[in-house]
Amino acid sequence: MYKRITAAVLSAFAMGSSAMAADINVDELRSLANNLFKPIPTADVVVKEKGLTQEQIDLGRWLWFEPRLSKSHIITCNTCHSVGTGGADNIPTSVGHGWQHGPRNSPTVLNAVFNVAQFWDGRAADLAEQAKGPVQASVEMNATPQLVEETLRSIPEYVEKFAAAFPNDKNPVSFDNMAKALEAFETTLVTPNSRMDQFLAGKDTLNDQELGGLKLFIDKGCIACHSGINFGGQNYYPFGLVKRPGADVLPEGDRGRFDVTKTASDEYVFRAAPLRNIALTAPYFHSGEVWSLEEAVALMGTSQLGTELNDTEVKAITAFLHTLTGEQPTVEYPTLPASTKDTPRPSRM
Amino acid sequence: MYKRITAAVLSAFAMGSSAMAADINVDELRSLANNLFKPIPTADVVVKEKGLTQEQIDLGRWLWFEPRLSKSHIITCNTCHSVGTGGADNIPTSVGHGWQHGPRNSPTVLNAVFNVAQFWDGRAADLAEQAKGPVQASVEMNATPQLVEETLRSIPEYVEKFAAAFPNDKNPVSFDNMAKALEAFETTLVTPNSRMDQFLAGKDTLNDQELGGLKLFIDKGCIACHSGINFGGQNYYPFGLVKRPGADVLPEGDRGRFDVTKTASDEYVFRAAPLRNIALTAPYFHSGEVWSLEEAVALMGTSQLGTELNDTEVKAITAFLHTLTGEQPTVEYPTLPASTKDTPRPSRM
Numbered sequence: 001m002y003k004r005i006t007a008a009v010l011s012a013f014a015m016g017s018s019a020m021a022a023d024i025n026v027d028e029l030r031s032l033a034n035n036l037f038k039p040i041p042t043a044d045v046v047v048k049e050k051g052l053t054q055e056q057i058d059l060g061r062w063l064w065f066e067p068r069l070s071k072s073h074i075i076t077c078n079t080c081h082s083v084g085t086g087g088a089d090n091i092p093t094s095v096g097h098g099w100q101h102g103p104r105n106s107p108t109v110l111n112a113v114f115n116v117a118q119f120w121d122g123r124a125a126d127l128a129e130q131a132k133g134p135v136q137a138s139v140e141m142n143a144t145p146q147l148v149e150e151t152l153r154s155i156p157e158y159v160e161k162f163a164a165a166f167p168n169d170k171n172p173v174s175f176d177n178m179a180k181a182l183e184a185f186e187t188t189l190v191t192p193n194s195r196m197d198q199f200l201a202g203k204d205t206l207n208d209q210e211l212g213g214l215k216l217f218i219d220k221g222c223i224a225c226h227s228g229i230n231f232g233g234q235n236y237y238p239f240g241l242v243k244r245p246g247a248d249v250l251p252e253g254d255r256g257r258f259d260v261t262k263t264a265s266d267e268y269v270f271r272a273a274p275l276r277n278i279a280l281t282a283p284y285f286h287s288g289e290v291w292s293l294e295e296a297v298a299l300m301g302t303s304q305l306g307t308e309l310n311d312t313e314v315k316a317i318t319a320f321l322h323t324l325t326g327e328q329p330t331v332e333y334p335t336l337p338a339s340t341k342d343t344p345r346p347s348r349m
Numbered sequence: 350m351y352k353r354i355t356a357a358v359l360s361a362f363a364m365g366s367s368a369m370a371a372d373i374n375v376d377e378l379r380s381l382a383n384n385l386f387k388p389i390p391t392a393d394v395v396v397k398e399k400g401l402t403q404e405q406i407d408l409g410r411w412l413w414f415e416p417r418l419s420k421s422h423i424i425t426c427n428t429c430h431s432v433g434t435g436g437a438d439n440i441p442t443s444v445g446h447g448w449q450h451g452p453r454n455s456p457t458v459l460n461a462v463f464n465v466a467q468f469w470d471g472r473a474a475d476l477a478e479q480a481k482g483p484v485q486a487s488v489e490m491n492a493t494p495q496l497v498e499e500t501l502r503s504i505p506e507y508v509e510k511f512a513a514a515f516p517n518d519k520n521p522v523s524f525d526n527m528a529k530a531l532e533a534f535e536t537t538l539v540t541p542n543s544r545m546d547q548f549l550a551g552k553d554t555l556n557d558q559e560l561g562g563l564k565l566f567i568d569k570g571c572i573a574c575h576s577g578i579n580f581g582g583q584n585y586y587p588f589g590l591v592k593r594p595g596a597d598v599l600p601e602g603d604r605g606r607f608d609v610t611k612t613a614s615d616e617y618v619f620r621a622a623p624l625r626n627i628a629l630t631a632p633y634f635h636s637g638e639v640w641s642l643e644e645a646v647a648l649m650g651t652s653q654l655g656t657e658l659n660d661t662e663v664k665a666i667t668a669f670l671h672t673l674t675g676e677q678p679t680v681e682y683p684t685l686p687a688s689t690k691d692t693p694r695p696s697r698m
Contacts, residue, residue, distance in 0.1 A: 065433050073440050079423065084414050084685045091422050091695045099448035101697065280687045292690060328684040335677040336433045338629045341641060346440045348450065 024211050030199060032218060038229040039197040040111060040276070040326060043188040050113075052184045055165040060185025062161065062334045063178055068151050070141035072097055073346030077182065080134070081109040083189060083331045086280030092288030096134075097142035098348075103254055105288030110329070111276050113187045115233035120286045121257040122236060122271045127183035132175065145175035151344055152178065157337035191277055191326025199323070206323055213320025216313055221305050225272035231324060233274030239285070240268060242306035245299060249289050256286070279322045294318045373560050379548065381567060387578040388546040389460060389625070389675060392537040399462075401533045404514040409534025411510065411683045412527055417500050419490035421446055422695030426531065429483070430458040432538060432680045435629030441637030445483075446491035447697075452603055454637030459678070460625050462536045464582035469635045470606040471585060471620045476532040481524065494524035500693055501527065506686035540626055540675025548672070555672055562669025565662055570654050574621035580673060582623030588634070589617060591655035594648060598638050605635070628671045643667045 041049075047057065063069065064077045080094040081087050087108035094106045104120050112118065118130035134140040135148060152158045153173050162172040165181055195205040196214075206214065217223060226232040236257055239250055250268065257269040270286055283289060284296040297317045301309040309317070390398075396406065412418065413426045429443040430436050436457035443455045453469050461467065467479035483489040484497060501507045502522050511521040514530055544554040545563075555563065566572060575581040585606050588599055599617065606618040619635055632638060633645040646666045650658040658666070 065431075067431070067434070067438070072444060074428065074438060074444050082414075082416070084682050085416070086687070089416070089423060090688065091697075095421060095423050095697060099697070282688060291694065331682045333433050333680045333682055338435070339439065339631060345640065348440075348444060348448070 024215060026204070026211065029211065029215060029218075030202070033214060034200055036218065036223050036227045037196070037200060037231060039200050040114070040190050040192045040194070040229065042192045043190050043329070046113065046187055046190055050184075050187055052187060053165065055161070056181050056184035057188055058185075059161045059165040060181035060183070061331070062158075062336060063182050064185050065334055066336060068339070068343070068346075069135050069143060069148055069178070070097065071143050071147065071347050075141050077109075077131075077134070080106040080140070083109070083329060086110065086277050086328075087112070087189060088281045090281055090283070092283055094140065096140035097138065100139040102137070102139050103251075104286045105283065107273070108277060108281050109186055110189050110191050111230055111274060111326075112233075113183075113190070114228075114230045115271070115274060116235065117271065120270050121260050123260045127186050128176075128179040131179040131182040131186075135178075147344055148175050148178060149173060150342075154340050154342035154344070155337050156340070189329045189331075191328055194276065194326035195323040196320075197326065206320075209316050209319045210323050211320075213316035213318070214323075216309075216317050217320055220301070220307060220309070220313075220317075222300065222317070225304070226275050230274035230276055232272040234272065236266070236269045236271050237304070238267075238269045239303065241304045243302050244268075245303050249285055249287055249299065251287055254286065275321060276324045276326060277328075279325050293321060297321070373564060375553070375560065378560065378564060378567075379551070382563060383549055385567065385572050385576045386545070386549060386580060388549050389463070389539050389541045389543070389578065391541045392539050392678070395462060395536055395539055396533075399533075399536055401536060402514065404510070405530050405533035406537055407534075408510045408514045409530040409532070410680070411507075411685060412531050413534050414683055415685060417688070417692070417695075418484050418492060418497055418527070419446065420492050420496065420696050424490050426458075426480075426483070429455040429489070432458070432678060435459065435626050435677075436461070436538060437630045439630055439632070441632055443489065445489035446487065449488040451486070451488050452600075453635045454632065457623070457626060457630050458535055459538050459540050460579055460623060460675075461582075462532075462539070463577075463579045464620070464623060465584065466620065469619050470609045472609045476535050477525075477528040480528040480531040480535075484527075496693055497524055497527060498522060499691075503689050503691035503693070504686050505689070538678045538680075540677055543625065543675035544672040545669075546675065555669075558665050558668045559672050560669075562665035562667070563672075565658075565666050566669055569650070569656060569658070569662075569666075571649065571666070574653070575624050579623035579625055581621040583621065585615070585618045585620050586653070587616075587618045588652065590653045592652050593617075594652050598634055598636055598648065600636055603635065624670060625673045625675060626677075628674050642670060646670070 067073045067076050069076065075096060080089045082089060087110035088106045093101045093104055095101050107120065113127060116122065118124040118127060119133070124130035124133060135143050136145070152162070159173055162177055166172040166177050169177065198205040225235065225237050228234045239245070239256070244250060255267050257266040258264070260266070273285075279293060282293065283291045284293070290296045290299060294314050298309055298314050301307045416422045416425050418425070424445060429438045431438060436459035438455045442450045442453055444450050456469065462476060465471065467473040467476060468482070473479035473482060484492050485494070501511065508522055511526055515521040515526050518526065547554040566575075574584065574586050577583045588594070588605070593599060604616050606615040607613070609615070622634075628642060631642065632640045633642070639645045639648065643663050647658055647663050650656045
């Protein structure tokens with residue numbers, strides 16, 4: 001089946017994109033796609049599945065926009081993972097405390113709950129573990145668990161809100177519970193009903209070029225790494241499997257998952273990027289050095305598949321990737337409580 | 350009348366705060382207060398009065414949270430004037446491009462539409478003129494009008510939105526219209542229904558200590574600078590009228606309105622801070638060096654009024670100032686459109 005479709009699509013493309021649809025059995029393609037991918041559920045479904053309470057989510061929303069989690073009091077989770085811009089900051093690598101910049105491009109928070117693990121190297125098992133990283137990283141928010149707890153405990157409204165979110169805890173205001181609440185809020189940041197999800201559900205929402213792109217995405221082998229509910233984010237692969245990209249895209253100093261596992265075979269291995277909403281979050285790759293999605297698609301062809309995708313193919317796959325943009329979450333900016341005399345003061349240093 | 354009330358209040362305080370209410374004629378105080386202050390209208394009233402359209406406001410909301418107005422693509426209007434934290438950033442002086450910090454404390458955007466002019470020295474006549482400042486300031490967003498226009502014109506959704514907001518303009522996507530749209534959005538950031546506004550409207554929302562504080566606020570002469578709809582923000586006064594504060598609070602290098610007017614009498618003259626929501630926006634004064642509202646009240650007594658307020662008086666005035674916290678605006682975070690290949694790229698430099 002695999003080969004047959006490949007051949008059919010390739011010949012369709014040789015005839016030009018307008019001929020594509022005629023050569024594609026849409027029902028067959030949809031059925032194949034449903035075996036490979038999975039639609040994103042709405043936030044209420046995920047919340048129920050995870051057993052989260054509204055109190056936890058709402059506390060998490062406060063913390064998400066809380067600048068006092070950073071030593072400077074000006075950096076929030078949303079600074080690098082903005083809910084308004086595809087869940088990321090869309091600059092090559094994030095800028096943090098002291099205008100320092102980290103080594104890797106900020107991954108999107110949208111649908112991150114569905115990733116197998118967090119960070120480009122998967123060093124955090126879940127979103128709660130992940131949340132603790134940037135808060136403490138000296139090039140990001142540059143705080144400490146002690147500073148965060150002291151800050152939150154100094155503000156009565158937070159004490160109350162943590163107690164409501166974690167009613168069975170003897171000591172609810174903790175760094176661990178901060179992370180759990182952030183995870184609860186992030187769990188609501190899902191983007192259902194993309195055109196691709198509607199296609200999976202049986203609607204004819206993709207045009208000829210997009211259908212052709214989907215077929216190519218399957219046939220060329222992109223699905224080897226980018227499948228499942230997030231079209232990626234499920235496993236680890238060497239960047240430059242077939243041909244190693246230049247040092248601008250794959251800096252030698254960043255050896256990826258090797259730094260987590262210390263296993264030689266994990267050198268330059270990264271978690272395959274989830275591709276949902278990818279059209280919203282240029283620049284691409286862990287180095288954030290590729291600004292064009294078409295260029296990124298072409299580079300994946302050469303580096304991972306050993307295939308020189310032609311211009312029509314690149315454009316079709318890119319068009320298909322645009323169908324992965326879902327409904328963006330609606331988030332109300334929280335009104336945060338005032339500091340008190342006991343709240344630690346900000347420091348730029 | 351002025352003297353009589355002063356004497357009555359002072360004797361009330363001499364007897365301790367529980368005796369205050371008995372000595373205050375609440376109806377008389379309310380009537381006096383209604384001559385001095387004015388309640389904040391709701392946003393829809395202000396919007397109607399100003400003749401703003403929903404399209405302008407909505408575009409302004411996008412721009413308010415738009416990091417691409419800054420050269421780095423990480424600083425937004427909301428970074429220094431967060432709608433979640435009293436409309437300010439609540440650090441001594443704002444941090445901007447390159448982690449530089451400006452010379453003065455970020456003023457709140459809340460109710461700023463009612464100020465006589467903008468900035469601590471009133472150098473911008475209105476919010477539209479003000480909005481152009483931080484976007485261009487090298488220590489803040491570090492962009493240029495050209496860069497902003499090029500950025501906005503590169504994004505079709507912005508082109509559409511500017512055309513809808515300014516339907517009679519031949520060239521709607523302009524730096525000027527960016528500023529006008531921001532002003533339109535900021536006009537909605539008002540905080541009606543504070544307990545003081547409810548008191549002005551005839552409700553008994555202030556307790557004894559707060560009533561005493563209000564009387565002191567009037568009798569001690571705070572109202573000379575802090576009156577009107579914003580309890581300040583209406584005129585310019587020398588900081589240190591009676592006794593000059595130390596250089597920590599009033600740095601010698603910042604001569605205030607003198608830099609605008611070049612008039613000797615404007616040395617160390619600043620716009621009287623509007624006091625609405627003041628309990629939310631420590632630290633205080635243009636230098637942002639005083640963290641305690643009580644300390645700020647006591648300092649105003651010595652520097653502006655030549656009065657050593659006692660502890661009971663300071664506490665009462667501070668309690669009164671807390672009644673100026675209004676209903677904070679409800680703001681939905683906008684979903685911003687993606688950049689295109691023509692969008693200028695961010696630069697940390």
